[in-house]
Structures are given as C-alpha cells and as structure tokens.
Amino acid sequence: MALDDFPAGEQVCVRGGDGLTLRTREKVPRGHKVALADLPESAPIRRYGHVIGLATQPIATGSWVHLHNCRSQWDERSTTFDRDSGAATDTPYV
C-alpha cells in the first residue's frame, strides 16, 4: 500500500519487506496498492496474506493494482467500475 502519492519511476522501499525496494511503473495514488512481484493473468492477488482478487491481465512489479487489473471472485460488477473515480458504469441513465 502506498503511504504517499507516488509518481511513475519512484524508487520506494517496502515496510516490513526485509529491505525490498522497487520502482513504480506508473502513478500510484496514496493508499492504493503496488504489485510487489510479476503476476500472470488469473493469478491470485494477496494482501494481509489473504486473496483479495484475481489478476485480469498480466501485472508487472511496480504496477498500480486496482479495478483495471484486479477483479473480485464474488462481486459480478467488479470489472465495470471506473478505475480513477470508482464510479459505477453499468447502470443505464436513460
């Protein structure tokens, strides 16, 4: 989890990661997640030791992990939310 807003290319150290450092591949907003390892599509994504979702595309170390590349195993609407605002996009306003 990013404890600050990180720009792309930022060298960051991982708290509790035994000196592990990585470089962000893209902008990561404060409080959002950064991939600590390369993940293939469909791989389980873990946080606090628990699976919080599955990769919907290959994810490279240092990438921002959020709605655009991680989906819930339960919530069918999980892939439809706007990456930046979180807004629902699947309800028609007509």
Next chain:
Amino acid sequence: MSDTWQGWQRDDGRMGIRNHLLVVYTVQCSQMVAQQIAAGEPNAQVIGFHGCTDNDYAVRLLLALARHPNVGGVLAVGLGCEYVRPDLIAQRVGESGRAAAWFRIQDIGGTADSIAHGKMWLADLSRQMAGQPRGEMTVGDLCIGAECGGSDWTSGVAGNPAVGAMFDRLIDAGGAAVVEETLEMVGLADVLRQRAATPEAADALTQAYEKIEPYCRATGQWSVSPGNFAGGLTTIEEKSLGAFCKSGSKPFQGVLKVGQSPPAGAAGLWLLDSVPDLDGPLHGLSNPNDTEGIIDLIAAGCHIVCFVTGRGSLIGGPIAPVFKITGNSDTFRRLAGDIDHDASALLSGQKQMTAVAGELIAQVQRIAAGEPTCAERLGHHEYLIPYKHQNVTRC
C-alpha cells in the same frame, strides 16, 4: 477522571447513559406530526416506521428501540388506519417501567390539534421521567457497537483495528461489544469459525456467514461502494479484511438477530446478523446503508455505537451516541466538528495501538458520563426501519 458515573436504572437490570423521550410514529402518515411534537424539545427524539402494513421484524425493532436502556419514556403516534399498533407499543413500554402514552391522530383532530395534544403528553411524560431511579455505572456495565462506513485505505489499518483494540479492553473490564456487517466478512468463513467461544457459537457464526453469498447474489449487490474504490479498496474481499478488524481479538460468544440483545450479564463479543433470512420475502435491498446498521446495533442494546469512517461521514443516530473515529487525518481536518477521534497517529507511527485504545476507552467513559458526541451536538438522529424478514425464536 472518575471511572464511575451516574446512569439510569431500568427494571430489567440494564442501565442507561441517557434518558431520552422517544416519539414513535407508526406509519409515514403520522411522521410530520411526530416530528413537530418533538421539535424544540431538547430531550425528545423521533423514530418510526413508514409502512401501513405491519411486519414482525419492524415491530420487533421498534419495541427494542422503545425499551432501550437509554430511553426513559415513549409517546406513540398513529394515524389510525395502519396495522402497526401505537396502543400496544405504549403498553409494552409501560410494562417495562418506563413512562408511556399514545394517541391516534384521527381521534384528536387535524395537524395543529394533534401537535398540541402530543406536546401536552411530552410535558407529562417528562415529569414522570424526572423521578426515574439513578445508579452508579462503570465501563463494565457498557455494551458498545461498532460499524464502519465510507471506508478507505485507512479504515482497515487504523480506525477499525483501534476500535478492535478498545473492544478487547472493554471486554476485559466486563463489558459487551457487538459488531455486525456480516456482508463485509466475505471470504472469512474459517477466520470467523476459529474465533468462536463454543462449538454452538461456531455453528451459529457459520450459519450467519452462509447467508451472505445467496443474499448478495439474489440482490445483485455486494457491500462495497464507489467511494470505497476511490479510497483505494479494490474488492469486497479486501474491504472485508479491513472491516473485520473492528471485532478485535476476543472470541465470539454467539450470534444475535435484529432486536435481540446480549443476554443479561453476558459480557464479551457478539455478532449481530442483520441479513434477511432467505426463507421469506426479500423486500428488495434490505441492508441499504450505514444508518440501518447503526440502528440495528442500537436495537441490540448498545449504549454507544463507534462509527469508523475513512472518507468521512456525518451521520449519528437516535437514542445512543454515535462516536465517530477516522484514521484519515485529511478527513479529520476536512470534517472538523463532525468526527470525534483522529486515529491517524497509528499510520504515521507517532502512537502505538495500546495508547490509542486507551484514549478511545477514556473517551467512551466521558461520553457515557454525559459528554455529547459531535453527532449529538449537531442533531444527527438518522434512523431507518425497513421491512425485512428474519426468523427469531423467542426464549
């Protein structure tokens, strides 16, 4: 600061930290008159049920709220056509040793006459309540609930764990704690079962958990929102891990349904199952928002409800003070005057969990002794009593 304070002694053995006078409307048609009766009366609060057709669940919830330890008197206001009976609400409240009265608007007259009639009753009930017995209370006499809402990335690592650590201390002191939001325990079936105090509690926790998936699939809605996503949470599984932290580390003694309280003298941690049972009508989306969760916790007899918010929320509730806590320092600054406690020092590393838990329990004592929370000062008394179906076996 003293560790004891004066509460109100109720006939059922429980004690209250407030002595509210509740105006209860029994159908939407009497809502405006009920609100006007309570307007300008500092100790009066309003709850009610909108439906004309009654519902076992809603009546149970109304009665649990009307006989809450923080309530000393009730005026039930009906229109006169509806199924829900103001006379029986007043009768049951009266039998519990509280001041109670009722009337139907159709028996009295129009809006102005009904408001004047209700004001007369409030004055009479207030006089009766002034003589209600007092008694000394300590933290061990408290039952406290916890809810989270407007969660963001801070909730699961600061606000919720802080409340959990405070609950551990409350329970060590002989108090009771209640959490709900089983819809935010997705993926945690094994964790929940491991936290059971007894094999019976483990089975009850499993039963409550097993309702989640069919309920959410039937309604097409999981308990995660656009604001949670914008705040850094990506899935309901991730949100659940953070939400569950507010339960602390003590074993669960059992599961309550809405309208039930922990048994008299039963300290410890309880899970409140507010999800509809699936063998009856689903009544649409009946776990719609934080206010409903807070009301359900109040109906479980909680004297105070801790409400952890990340992105910021304003709500309070009737009857029980809502104590708002955030782990997000930006939110605390932006909502100055609305949030009671800033737990963000846990994130910056300036404070340890034991220190924050100690601050929270001290603040709980001050609130219990009469210090108003932000929501109380601002007049936030939101409530929601929906149609719902739950099976409850009476003891």
